[in-house]
Amino acid sequence: MTASASSSSRPFLxxxxxxxxxxxxxxxxxxxxxxxxxxxxQGFPDTDGPAEIxxxxxxxxxxxxxxxxxxxxGVPELRTxxxxxxRRFYGLTYDxxxxxxxxxxxxxxxxxxxxxxxxxxxxxxxxxxxxxxYAACIAMAGAVRVPLTLRAPHFRPDLDALRDAITPRxxxxxxxxxxxxxxxxxxxxxxxxxxxxxxxxxxxxxxxEVYEHLVFEGSHVPLASLPGMRERTVTIxxxxxxxxxxxxxxxxxxxPPALVSAVRSAKQFLTYVSSGPFQYAVxxxxxxxxxxxxxxxADLAAKRDLLADGLTAAGFEVFRPQGTYFITTDxxxxxxxxxxxxxxxxxxxxxxxAIPNQVFYDDVSAGATQVRWxxxxxxxxxxxxxxRLGRLTA
Numbered sequence: 001m002t003a004s005a006s007s008s009s010r011p012f013l014x015x016x017x018x019x020x021x022x023x024x025x026x027x028x029x030x031x032x033x034x035x036x037x038x039x040x041x042q043g044f045p046d047t048d049g050p051a052e053i054x055x056x057x058x059x060x061x062x063x064x065x066x067x068x069x070x071x072x073x074g075v076p077e078l079r080t081x082x083x084x085x086x087r088r089f090y091g092l093t094y095d096x097x098x099x100x101x102x103x104x105x106x107x108x109x110x111x112x113x114x115x116x117x118x119x120x121x122x123x124x125x126x127x128x129x130x131x132x133x134y135a136a137c138i139a140m141a142g143a144v145r146v147p148l149t150l151r152a153p154h155f156r157p158d159l160d161a162l163r164d165a166i167t168p169r170x171x172x173x174x175x176x177x178x179x180x181x182x183x184x185x186x187x188x189x190x191x192x193x194x195x196x197x198x199x200x201x202x203x204x205x206x207x208x209e210v211y212e213h214l215v216f217e218g219s220h221v222p223l224a225s226l227p228g229m230r231e232r233t234v235t236i237x238x239x240x241x242x243x244x245x246x247x248x249x250x251x252x253x254x255x256p257p258a259l260v261s262a263v264r265s266a267k268q269f270l271t272y273v274s275s276g277p278f279q280y281a282v283x284x285x286x287x288x289x290x291x292x293x294x295x296x297x298a299d300l301a302a303k304r305d306l307l308a309d310g311l312t313a314a315g316f317e318v319f320r321p322q323g324t325y326f327i328t329t330d331x332x333x334x335x336x337x338x339x340x341x342x343x344x345x346x347x348x349x350x351x352x353x354a355i356p357n358q359v360f361y362d363d364v365s366a367g368a369t370q371v372r373w374x375x376x377x378x379x380x381x382x383x384x385x386x387x388r389l390g391r392l393t394a
Contacts, residue, residue: 020135024132024355025355028041028343028354029041029042032347032353037351037353038377038384040352040353040375041343041353041355042355043326044376046377047378048245050243050292052284053243053245053288054245057277057278060280065276065277066275066278067277070273070276070279072268072272072273073097073100073264075279075280077280077283078102080096081284082100082252083099083254084286090225092225094254098260100253101255101260101263102279103251104250104251104274105238106240108267108274109252109253110236111137111140111270112263112267114140114174115137115266115270116262116266116267117204118172119143121169122143122144122169124170124172125146125147125162125170126146126147127150127175128147128362129181129357129360129361129366130147130174131176131360132360134174135362145362146170147363149363149366150184152328152370153319155319156184156190157186157190157194162194166201170203172203172204174205174208175194175206176207178209178214178215178220178323179323180326181324181355181360182319183319183322183323183324184322184323185215185220186221192226195223195226195227198232199229199232204234205232205233207223207224207234207235207236209235210238210240211325213296214242214297214324215297217323223235224254224255230256231256232259234253235253235254237251238251238252242296245282248278248281249278250278300376302379303375303376306375306379306386307327307385310383310389311373314389314392314393315334315393316330317329327372327373327375328357329373330369332369336369339357339371342356350392352385354373355371356371357371
């Protein structure tokens with residue numbers, strides 16, 4: 001056998017990633033494009049964010065700011081703006097020079113954090129269903145994911161089950177609140193118990209808070225604001241969801257210096273730096289007045305209600321979210337038993353694309369009939385989607 005024949009007969013992808021093929025988002029977005037369907041699958045807005053922020057990016061390019069490599073930790077203006085944002089909204093004080101790190105979106109922040117903080121064999125407890133990059137990043141770090149399943153219809157964490165899941169090999173908790181895809185917002189009471197467990201068991205915590213400004217019921221409480229948590233928590237957020245510039249890929253972490261230094265050690269060998277001119281624009285975005293955040297949230301709340309009402313009328317069981325811009329539904333009332341098969345057939349049936357939640361579960365049966373819909377779209381697009389979905393019960 002020749003060398004070329006031998007190498008072509010074995011898989012090239014390492015075994016840690018062998019279970020991860022093309023993401024469901026790529027598959028369903030391609031299906032939307034092929035069929036001309038309305039894409040309520042992948043979570044990206046169909047309109048740009050504030051014009052003045054787009055203009056700030058243009059101005060940065062024209063002024064030659066960020067066109068070459070920006071500083072490794074991020075431009076000072078953005079690091080200062082992130083620190084001020086944490087103080088303004090949550091009363092948290094961070095040193096912009098030592099406790100803020102800019103990343104290529106929240107996805108890189110998650111990857112760099114897990115690669116930096118985990119040893120092979122460490123266990124990571126994560127809320128299930130989990131965003132797909134969590135599982136892949138844990139695998140790349142050689143660690144073991146341990147799901148804490150949020151179950152319909154309320155999708156609340158079982159904190160006794162959390163205690164029971166911790167072993168001597170547990171290193172880290174990976175939390176997401178507001179939670180994608182369920183829309184659950186963890187309460188202060190739930191987070192207080194989680195904080196007590198983390199302190200008691202000396203665990204690190206990585207929190208994905210990218211939907212922090214999209215809370216419709218209750219309020220967002222950063223875990224780092226609770227007693228004993230600032231020194232053990234890496235808080236992640238980004239500009240994409242809050243300002244509707246997802247393509248800019250500007251994210252950040254806030255954490256104590258030792259944790260920031262660790263994450264930066266991994267991050268510098270992933271992208272090193274990114275999004276130079278956009279960093280200056282996001283610095284201006286974070287300083288927008290409260291009226292921007294209030295209007296943005298109110299607009300998304302109205303769209304949530306529009307789509308939720310339409311899905312209910314179309315025959316779905318609807319779990320109205322407390323936050324994010326996703327709605328989870330159950331397709332069982334329509335006589336469906338497999339959310340993945342349902343989503344693959346939906347474009348041909350009525351010209352709409354959604355995402356099957358089962359791909360976010362280790363325990364596929366727990367989400368087998370759940371489907372996620374994005375409502376970060378123009379009102380007339382959502383209205384047309386609702387009209388098309390009405391065909392399911394016509």
